[in-house]
Amino acid sequence: MNRRSLLQGLSFSMLAAKLSGASSLYGQATEPQPEPARRISANDRINIGIIGPGSRGQELVRQLLRTPGVEIAAQCDVYEPRFAEVNELVGKKVPAYQDYRELLQRKNLDAIYIATPPVFHASYAIAAMKSGRPVYCEKTLGFTPEDSQNVVDAVSRTGQIFQIGHQMRYASWIRDSIQRVHQGEIGEPTQVYSYYHRSDNWRREVPNPSLERLMNWRLYRDTSGGLFEELGSHQIDIANWVFKEQPQDVLGTTSIAVYHDGRTVGDNVQAVLGYSKGRRLFFSSITDNALAGNQIWVYGTDGSLQITGEDATFYRKKEKTITAASHSQVVQRGLKTGASYAPDSVMPYRGPGDPVPVRNREEPTLTACKSFVECVRNKQQPFANVDVGFGSAMPCSIGKRAFADGRAMKIPQLKRLS
Ligand SMILES: NC(=O)c1ccc[n+]([C@@H]2O[C@H](COP(=O)([O-])OP(=O)(O)OC[C@H]3O[C@@H](n4cnc5c(N)ncnc54)[C@H](O)[C@@H]3O)[C@@H](O)[C@H]2O)c1
Known part of the structure; x- marks a missing residue:
């Protein structure tokens, strides 16, 4: 043959x-x-x-x-x-x-x-x-x-x-901004929220139906971990870099919401990955709306960092965002305590942010x-x-199983040969 x-x-x-x-x-x-x-x-x-x-x-x-x-x-x-x-x-x-x-x-x-x-x-x-x-x-x-x-x-x-x-x-702006996070610029990073949203059905035209599985391997569960593995692995890697460790557990869900075309992987995924000290990565991927694009938010106790494939921007809280309501405000709004009332703004980070200087625009690849x-x-x-590769691949391998079973699963940690 x-x-x-x-x-x-x-x-x-x-x-x-x-x-x-x-x-x-x-x-x-x-x-x-x-x-x-x-x-x-x-x-x-x-x-x-x-x-x-x-x-x-x-x-x-x-x-x-x-x-x-x-x-x-x-x-x-x-x-x-x-x-x-x-x-x-x-x-x-x-x-x-x-x-x-x-x-x-x-x-x-x-x-x-x-x-x-x-x-x-x-x-x-x-x-x-x-x-x-x-x-x-x-x-x-x-x-x-x-x-x-x-x-x-x-x-x-x-x-x-x-x-x-x-x-x-290898992207200079990502390296520089993560180094600044590690130097404490946004306080303690506790959450990473990442979005890989696209408007693209992921299906390739095939010249001959016998080539379907070879060319559209991404669409089938036995050859692909779907959006979580194909796109999420990059963002898991960034979260691992921020948190300086790989995740410990994963919980998530996936479904076919739009493309009912015979594929066996989902066209949308939402997952939560747990790190030590209660820190989390939330990952979302959809394929029918690209508004949010490919972006990662690192939330810290004193500020935030947005990373994209082109740039990175720091956002810091204004000095004082929540003040106790005055007596007249409480009378007007009928609030009983100042704690639940933010008269300044409910969007305290609005503003241009502080772009990370891009010292090298060379294509990261x-x-x-x-x-x-x-x-x-x-x-x-x-x-x-190879450790970096392990740190993103293992959560993807376990994530596929966790989504199918509909439960949280522990992620094996890297073992060294003795
Ligand atoms: N780093 C990134 O940003 C990035 C971007 C896209 C894809 N990828 C990764 O690159 C890999 C390939 O993705 P792609 O989009 O190029 O897929 P592709 O289908 O376009 O290319 C894969 C190639 O491998 C060939 N192939 C299949 N089985 C083979 C085998 N057994 N021996 C030799 N060749 C074989 C196919 O014929 C095809 O030419 C995947 O692992 C994907 O996750 C990484």
């Missing part, structure tokens, strides 16, 4: 199991043997192999082409038309493979980028690290709780450099790629390291 008939004849999840080598139905995949890592000097090109150059993968290729000292040296995708798209982007024919194991057999690769759907991330990342290569893997780290812990263990065992695709960690390449050269673990 060739790859094309595989795509036509197998369900996507069966294909996932076959290609990941994870299913006992198909036996274990033959993994490439580790080869000694090439010594990379400051002037050497870093040869990169990309697995899964679809929409996100091609964006990574675009940014890698702007990263000094990098060559796109190999590509792998189960969907053949991707190869010509990558060749066009790169401006030359890039050696192409339909099986990631063949790509990993190549001798001249210094690092691997993984941008397949998340069901493949863990097994491909582990195989790439075992083959002796640093890995940049798109979020989420793992699809199941076991996946995520397995990647953490593999990083420990192999000592490989691993970066997760949380590129917003480009900064993330440059930083990864530097880490490969200098043999350093990245800022968005």
